Amino acid sequence: MIISAKNLTKTFKNVVALDNFNFEMNYGTLTALIGPDGAGKTTFMRLISGLTAPTSGNLTVLGLEVCGNEQKIQNKISYMPQRFGLYEDLTISENMTLYADLHGVKTEIRRERFAKLLEMTGLERFTARLAGKLSGGMKQKLGLACTLVRSPELLLLDEPTVGVDPLSRRELWEIIKKLVADENLSVLVSTAYMDEAEMCEKVFVVNHGKILMSGSPNDIKSVAKGRCFRVKTPENFPTRILQSILLDDKNFVVDSVPEGNFVRFIGQKNFDAEQYSVKIKLPIEKIPARLEDGFMILLHDDEKNNLERVFNLKKLYLDEKYPISDEIVIVVKNLVRKFGDFTAVDKTNFEVRRGEVFGLLGPNGAGKTTTFRMLCGLLPMTDGFLSVAGVNLRTARTQARENIGYVAQKFSLYGNLTVEENLNFFGGAYGLSGTNLRERIDELLTEFHLRGSENQNSGDLPGGYKQRLSMAAALLHKPQILFLDEPTSGIDPLARRDFWRQITDLSAKGTTIIITTHFMEEAEYCDRMMIQDHGKILALGTPQEIRRQFGNENSTMNEIFISIVENSRGGG
């Protein structure tokens, strides 16, 4: 047993981060911790590495009791924290040299090891580049390289792929898998991605500091055995709406997600597919369970008492029409943005219609953020034409901003103001006041399930709440268009469903949504999407069109994305 925890408990002030945690991991295995944000994954990693002391319970690592042997353990293990603190003003090779010196890697071994790591991470051409000048994916790879300057007895990876695009994500995992095979490493990895957990021998599902289940990926899958189904979306009916209708039907359905022309869902216990098929007047097909299905059922069961989320949602019906309007609200023609010699966005053309959900996708550094910022009027364009809600952004940037709401990637409200104070402040900034503002805040508090938290400091709220508050603040002035920059990174799967349910609601009420995301499966919620790389559009269309064009109907969005980007890079 390389790690063994018995009744391990860790509390911070009033918060229980780990609650009677019992955990065992064998030598030479690849083990995963999966669970929502704040489940206690990071705390457990820090306990193992002796960076924090347990409140009670026992923890042995490499046969040593952690308490009192912190340094001995730290000599033998390697740990990659979630936010790997690279020295940004040091180059790639200086960062690696520092870690090699600290680990006492001998010069003879070092040359070979560095060459191998640099080759695997694809960083060999950039060794003299400052770490601060690397893209998100490259930084993570360098972090991994620094962690692996020597072969450790135990490797801890805390969400190594968070904020990393699918391509870099796959590359990172190839490195991890190769090292596990070559050096017989023991690895404990925490992740929010199910496809990553699927590659591990053993998976622990964690929520609120407790282990809900442990076993092989297949064991977790079997939780959902016989409860997974899919329905084909009727002709001319948005998949997203069908998905929402199923999600709202809580008596029958645990969870539902869009997937191409289908909606995948998990039935409640004793779900009768035939009966339900009659009820919704659509054929239902049984499908094999995935790891995520098992995980979602475990989470739902654990959160049973917290799932009463009240929203002011517009009710959706299967026999209604939800056509996409013909009115064009965003026009982008030959849009160019240069930074010195570097062209970040190159001759881009697209249009977005009212009420559409439009996704901007691409690897790190593809030009997504630049495009996004120009659309919001935060960055002037170098050349081209851009109009948002009928206003030309070249001539009237301020005016265009009145019609848009913007939710930044990082929580950008005032952490030391309460929920209500933040909303009051932003309302004032949008020029609302008096009864108007009060009524609007009232509406939003209900809509975004923030009632009861009005007087809490917004900085202390959990991730999902912060995200809802940011949305509420961006919607105070009832904008025609809402821009969301990676709104779902760092929030748990259940909160993500709520988020998309709300997006569906907003779009059904006529708000146009522009969104960027790293979760490829979320592209399925979009009416149309665009994939960019090196500033150019590689694909544009509905998820289904893109599938047909670049792969086959059964590919996952992740596979499609990787093949599109790789083809373009290989060919160009």
Add this chain to the structure above:
Amino acid sequence: MKFFRRLSALIRKEFLQLARDNSSILIGAVLPIVLILIMGYGISLDVKNVPVAVVLEDFSPAAHDSMNFLDGSKYFSTKYVTSMAEAKILMRERKVEAILRVPPTFSSDFQRGEAKLQLILYGADSATATSVQNYVEGSIRQINSGKIAIESRIWFNDANSSTFYFIPGLIMLILTIVGVFLTALVMAREWERGTLEAIFVTPVRLIEILLAKIIPYFVVAMFGFILCLIAAKFLYKLPIHGSLTIILLSSVIYLFVSLGIGLVISAATKSQFLSAQISLIVSFMPALMLTGFIFDLRSVPNFISTIGHALPPTYYLELLKTLFLAGNNWTMIAENCSILVLYAIFFIGLALKITKKRVD
């Protein structure tokens, strides 16, 4: 030795960062130069060409003659008026800083040796007022005593130039800023950016991490110190009456005190912003206000003086001033150096105690 290999790796990293980070160079090298130029040329507590109104109520030539000393002095610029009313107007408009009233009976009283003069000072700026008072009284005493001239002289600052008085304070200030402020900032940056979390889970020891902060910033601060010393000697011709070795030694000790305080602050706050604020409040401001740098600790209220004497820079400043301007006073050197050594041990010990390889 593994210890030295790890330590030198960390120190090399620190110097690389120093070389690439303009703000550290700014604080470490540019700031001392700017401060020494501003303080040396810009700030002066000396009074020169002070406008003084002389009210001659006694019109006799003798009275006028006895006021002649004012005309020839570089310290005063004199304005003669004949009535107190005029003088008051000048004073109210602050066209003069002082009124010297020569009463109608001055000449006759002077013969009897009972002459009296009234000196009225503009008190808003008390330091200037006091200086003017001293000058005028000094000058009058000189004439009054007839042939026996009392030549007053200020000891230890022969030219009574405040620049001489400021330079030791400035050196103290620079060691404080670099030691406390810069060290607190760079250490807090490591906490804030999360660079320490990965570093902690390596064979590195805490003492190595702290030493790797102390040594580079010791070098930076010594560099600033040498710059100041050169400027003091060659730019301002500051005399060094005491031993240069003792000056260096006491500076090294004081630097360890500052570095220790900086490390304690960063370990307690773990945030750059807070570290900067706290460094300013607990080190820079008191070093400026409460150590005798600007206000002599003998002329401030007792409790302020008590606070001043609880601060390490006070002892260092006393050392420097004495060593530069007076000479070796071995009792004082021994006493103040021991106090500083105790402070250094205390703060570095505290830094070692409260910095933990922990992220809670």
